[in-house]
Amino acid sequence: MAFYDLLLNSLKEVKGKIKDDPLTSDNVSGATAGELTIISVTLIAAILLSHINLLISALIIIILAVFLITNLPLIPKVIKEENNSLDTMMFYVILTMGVVVCLIYWGVAYV
Amino acid sequence: MNELIPLMVIVPIICALLLNLLHGKDKISRIIALIVAIVIPIIAIVANTGLHYFGGYTPLAFNGTLLGTLPTALANSNIVFFHPAITYSLVAMKKIFIFVLGIVIFLSLFTYFNKYKKISGPFMFLVFMGTAAVSAMLLTDDIFNMYIFFEIAALTQTGIILASDSEGSTETALKYMILGSIGGPILLLGIGFILGAVGSVNISDIVYAIKTNMVDPYSPVLLIGFAMIFFGWLYSSGLPPFNTIKSLIYSKGTPEASAILTTFSVFTMVALGIAMFRIFGYLSVYKIIIILFALLAMVLGVSMAVVQTDFRKMLGFLAVGELGFIALGFGIGTKISMTAGLFQAFNDIVITSLLFIGFGTIYYLTGTSDTRKLGGLISLNPKVAIMLLFGGFALAGVPPFNGFQSKLMLVQSALNAGYPELAIIVVLVSIVVFMTFVKAFHSIYLKPKPENLKFVHKEIPSLAIFSVAILLIICLIVGIYPRIVTYGFAQYLGGLI
Numbered sequence: 001m002a003f004y005d006l007l008l009n010s011l012k013e014v015k016g017k018i019k020d021d022p023l024t025s026d027n028v029s030g031a032t033a034g035e036l037t038i039i040s041v042t043l044i045a046a047i048l049l050s051h052i053n054l055l056i057s058a059l060i061i062i063i064l065a066v067f068l069i070t071n072l073p074l075i076p077k078v079i080k081e082e083n084n085s086l087d088t089m090m091f092y093v094i095l096t097m098g099v100v101v102c103l104i105y106w107g108v109a110y111v
Numbered sequence: 112m113n114e115l116i117p118l119m120v121i122v123p124i125i126c127a128l129l130l131n132l133l134h135g136k137d138k139i140s141r142i143i144a145l146i147v148a149i150v151i152p153i154i155a156i157v158a159n160t161g162l163h164y165f166g167g168y169t170p171l172a173f174n175g176t177l178l179g180t181l182p183t184a185l186a187n188s189n190i191v192f193f194h195p196a197i198t199y200s201l202v203a204m205k206k207i208f209i210f211v212l213g214i215v216i217f218l219s220l221f222t223y224f225n226k227y228k229k230i231s232g233p234f235m236f237l238v239f240m241g242t243a244a245v246s247a248m249l250l251t252d253d254i255f256n257m258y259i260f261f262e263i264a265a266l267t268q269t270g271i272i273l274a275s276d277s278e279g280s281t282e283t284a285l286k287y288m289i290l291g292s293i294g295g296p297i298l299l300l301g302i303g304f305i306l307g308a309v310g311s312v313n314i315s316d317i318v319y320a321i322k323t324n325m326v327d328p329y330s331p332v333l334l335i336g337f338a339m340i341f342f343g344w345l346y347s348s349g350l351p352p353f354n355t356i357k358s359l360i361y362s363k364g365t366p367e368a369s370a371i372l373t374t375f376s377v378f379t380m381v382a383l384g385i386a387m388f389r390i391f392g393y394l395s396v397y398k399i400i401i402i403l404f405a406l407l408a409m410v411l412g413v414s415m416a417v418v419q420t421d422f423r424k425m426l427g428f429l430a431v432g433e434l435g436f437i438a439l440g441f442g443i444g445t446k447i448s449m450t451a452g453l454f455q456a457f458n459d460i461v462i463t464s465l466l467f468i469g470f471g472t473i474y475y476l477t478g479t480s481d482t483r484k485l486g487g488l489i490s491l492n493p494k495v496a497i498m499l500l501f502g503g504f505a506l507a508g509v510p511p512f513n514g515f516q517s518k519l520m521l522v523q524s525a526l527n528a529g530y531p532e533l534a535i536i537v538v539l540v541s542i543v544v545f546m547t548f549v550k551a552f553h554s555i556y557l558k559p560k561p562e563n564l565k566f567v568h569k570e571i572p573s574l575a576i577f578s579v580a581i582l583l584i585i586c587l588i589v590g591i592y593p594r595i596v597t598y599g600f601a602q603y604l605g606g607l608i
Binding site for chain 1: 283286289290293294297329331334335337338341342345351352353354355356359394395396399400402406409410411413414415417418419420482483529530532533535536539540543546547550554
């Protein structure tokens with residue numbers, strides 16, 4: 001139950017910072033499902049890159065796997081980032097704009 | 112009767128202005144609003160498919176008299192095929208969408224009138240102005256005209272949240288407007304780049320110019336234009352990074368307002384999505400970038416929804432997550448996947464409206480949306496509970512409802528296109544949607560009723576039950592006979608792909 005405890009403690013910490021609500025088994029089961037969804041979808045999506053280049057796909061899967069494992073639990077971090085703060089939203093908006101322009105402008109030449 | 116095409120925009124605009132003037136005169140406002148809400152789908156059915164040239168200005172190639180007066184060099188050039196004025200086009204696909212828009216507006220207003228004794232003129236104005244804007248976005252073949260109505264739709268959405276007058280709605284509306292002040296101008300700049308490269312803002316002209324190599328299809332100006340239009344599309348649809356604010360506005364509106372807002376978002380997403388596909392569908396990077404954001408929306412939407420203890424926030428995140436399915440259909444880019452995407456968009460409008468109005472009855476009764484404070488409500492009105500359960504099934508893609516058909520079609524299209532990974536993700540995310548919904552349903556309806564649960568109202572408004580029932584019937588009929596809508600979508604896409 002190491003992963004479960006890790007998730008529980010992390011959620012308690014995040015919830016404590018956000019509001020005083022008690023932590024229920026509902027929260028933890030939801031968070032576990034969210035956690036597994038993020039990990040599985042991310043890794044399966046990385047396999048998609050094999051349609052472009054097999055080597056890049058393998059490399060990214062290894063990097064992602066290491067990144068995901070070292071950053072467990074993920075859901076409290078996602079909750080923190082997906083908050084109502086305008087600053088956070090603006091940060092991601094600007095970041096996305098940069099990513100989109102780079103991907104389209106240079107992506108056409110390499111895909 | 113192509114003259115009826117612009118009426119789908121003009122009638123709601125006139126109604127909006129009238130209702131604003133009639134603020135305070137509730138009885139007449141209700142009658143006008145309901146009549147117009149019924150008239151919109153009727154016009155959509157009655158109007159002939161085809162084109163409507165504003166001012167009667169057809170392309171020069173179709174005007175023999177004028178063509179003969181032109182210098183030979185000009186008359187023999189491709190310019191004669193360009194559209195000199197705004198053109199609206201109506202096809203079966205657009206008829207279906209405008210029909211369902213009218214139904215949702217009608218049912219939402221019906222429920223709103225039943226709940227509140229005094230109705231708000233500005234709110235009604237915003238609803239009809241938004242209806243006109245999203246209808247125009249879908250009908251127009253002019254990307255600048257689309258931008259104008261995109262801005263109107265964004266402003267009306269902000270206004271609807273403000274008019275909802277719930278806790279934190281002002282702050283949320285302001286944030287949405289600030290983010291819109293980035294998304295809107297960037298979209299406009301993108302359109303400017305396209306205009307600079309092609310010399311026209313008509314979508315058919317742009318496609319024609321690219322296909323006939325009048326402009327370099329890989330010109331940096333066109334590519335940057337695509338990036339900016341794509342960014343505007345992310346904002347209007349509520350795909351990441353705008354998923355947080357979009358889910359927040361859904362959760363801050365009244366249930367009827369949220370149902371209308373999701374419908375507007377899906378409309379803008381479909382209208383701009385189709386325009387982007389027509390113009391930039393030839394780019395190899397087009398598929399990749401759309402699939403990337405679709406997956407992000409799905410995973411973020413569903414993983415955030417599953418951890419929520421507030422059912423309004425949960426629905427907001429689920430609605431955003433469902434948009435990812437639509438985008439995925441667009442991203443795979445085949446005829447069957449695009450049909451699945453449009454079918455999913457249609458289903459999304461019906462199902463999320465059903466859920467927002469249905470769950471709104473719980474908020475109406477108890478004054479809370481916190482699932483931890485709720486419980487045992489099935490004893491109060493089992494009919495509504497069962498209908499909501501079926502609505503949740505439709506959302507998750509359980510047969511025989513419409514959500515099952517569109518998701519199955521999406522899975523099949525992903526497999527046919529050679530992307531089994533996407534098919535697995537669609538199934539996986541649908542399972543989590545199902546779990547999220549069942550968890551919320553259990554908390555609200557099945558677990559023991561908390562002793563301190565107080566009721567603000569005694570009974571659920573009868574018209575809210577009626578609206579939920581009608582929407583559920585649509586889910587069931589379309590689930591059993593999907594060809595009612597998919598035939599029109601496939602026919603339209605057959606001409607594009």
